Amino acid sequence: MVVSGRTRKKVQHKFKLRGFTFKVDAMEEVLAYLAHFPNDEDEALDLLIDEMYNKSLHSSILDREVIHDVVASLLEAHAAPDNSARSTSDHAVLRVIDVFHIHRFHYDGIKKVFYEYATSNISLHTGKLPIHGDAVDKAALYRDRYQLLFQRISRDKYFSRPVFATEMTESESCEITSIQSLIGCTGRRWIMGVISQLEEGQFYLEDLAAAVPIDLSNSISFMQLIYYYWLKVVNTCGFPPLEDREVSLKLLMGLDFFGGGVLSNEERSKLLEMEKAAVNHMLVILSDVWLDNEETMEKLAVVFDAYEGVEVVPYLFILMGNFCSRPCHFAFHSYSNLRMQFGKLGEMIASHPRLKEQSKFLLIPGPDDAGSSKVLPRCALPKYLTEEFQKHIPNAIFSSNPCRVKFYTQEIVFFRQDLLYRMRRASLIPPPTEETNDHFEHLVVTITHQSHLCPLPLTVQPIIWNYDHCLRLYPTPHMIVLADKSEQKSFKYTGITCVNPGSFSSDNSFAVYRPCTQEVELSALDG
DSSP, X not given: OOOOHXXXXXXXXXXXXXXXXXXXXXHHHXXXXXXXXXXXXXXXXXXXXXXXXXXXXXXXXXXXXXXXXXXXXXHHHHHSTTOXXXXXXXXXXXXXXXXXXXXXXXXXTTTTEXXXXXXXXXXXTTSSOOXXXXXXXXXXXXXXXHHHHHHHHTTSTTTSOOSSOOSOOTTTOOOEEOGGGGTTOOSEEEEEOEEEEEETTEEEEEOSSOEEXXXXXXXXXXXXXXXXXXXXXXXXXXXXXXXXXXXXXXXXXXXXXXXXXXXXXXXXXHHHHHXXXXXXXXXXXXEOOOTTOHXXXXXXXXXXXXXXXXXXXXXEEEEESOOSSSOOXXXXXXXXXXXXXXXXXXXXXXXXXXXXXXXEEEEEOOTTSSSSOSOBSBOOOOXXXXXXXXXXXXTOEEOOBSEEEEETTEEEEXXXXXXXXXXXHHOSSOXXXXXXXXXXXXXXXXXXXXXXXXXXXXXXXXXXXXGGGGGBOOSOOSEEEEEOSSOOEEEEETTEEXXXXXXXXXXXXXXXXXXXXXXXXXXXXXX
């Protein structure tokens, strides 16, 4: 078999972008696989890389045996009589990313670059970071959050030192200084840190080297950037400025922060054309689908009946928890009934042949669904509960909470958590109302500027230390779904589409998203 050097370089480059390297015999296995697709080589290679990425591996160094197993399954699927071009294109169109498979990156403040977390800390058995971290992992959580924001603000023209000397006075300068630099200084300073309560009744501002007590009684707005007097009184505080998505991507040099792989320019152009042409594709998003509630199931049947009859059925249904009207905690003893109710949901979908054959279904757990605890991120629904459902809908996708989806070129984050109420309770200073008094809009501004889905203290919302990076929003995605039991809302902020589909079981509300136009339709059933 004669293979050009260009093909070998392309294979190595694409696998390297996803964090893989080859042994010599593994490369030959890949090239033999590509020989089956002389006219669709790029698409076949992308499909192979996707399958490798989703496979639990002991190492990022691939040998022939690992490649052979995946290649054999792909060739078998390709040879099946019911295989069509649609299945291959669907794989490129939709990529669901379980956040427990996302790579973790650190920022080097000296070299000013990101680098991947040391593979020596990854379990050889699971290929993942350990769930139970050490004390050093908790410290790393805060350090990484801080450095992520600091590297972003250090590039902002308003908060960085001018390259050339100017006539700007000290009072006019907004350059960020460290907390240690306040020692012996008078006048005003801009500093950045995390607000914490190190002792009862006293707030502090901390950076990586020091902490200083602060008085928030006269401050304006809320959190993170501090306009500081030498008397230790905060005059103005606010969020780090938001960085444009394209600027962030250029600085990341091909690193895969979102998951699902980095697209080449050629791949992105091809998917963008497909995205613009898919004018009828839509995503239907429902939250709080209580399977143990008869009224909810009747309403869900109405929704499925309506979409079964449309000319083009929805491409993807996203069903988000809670899937039970009662919390599935230790006192919950009806797991067998809940398993049966998932089976009934599968039967309901299967009774709509067009939806079963042409639509996809993604199920994401809620905060009170079955799981080990309320810690974030949450694993996918237990297999015990979903087995009956999968007998009817074998291609259903069960993912983590939060969950990330690549749809064509768009990056979408789904998060089911009653976040608005908890953020309001934890607020230190009421948000300003000059521009808006809408609480959902304030929530969107908070999480996007903080680059984190849940910037609450760990005492309020526990987070697995080694997986805090799974909740980050950097670079900013195209869309964020903040499923909450509060009133449904839609808000577009600096090009980011944000939506709360509402609680389907409580007020009949749900949302429809059209990727082609990036428009959200807030919907509800009558009555």
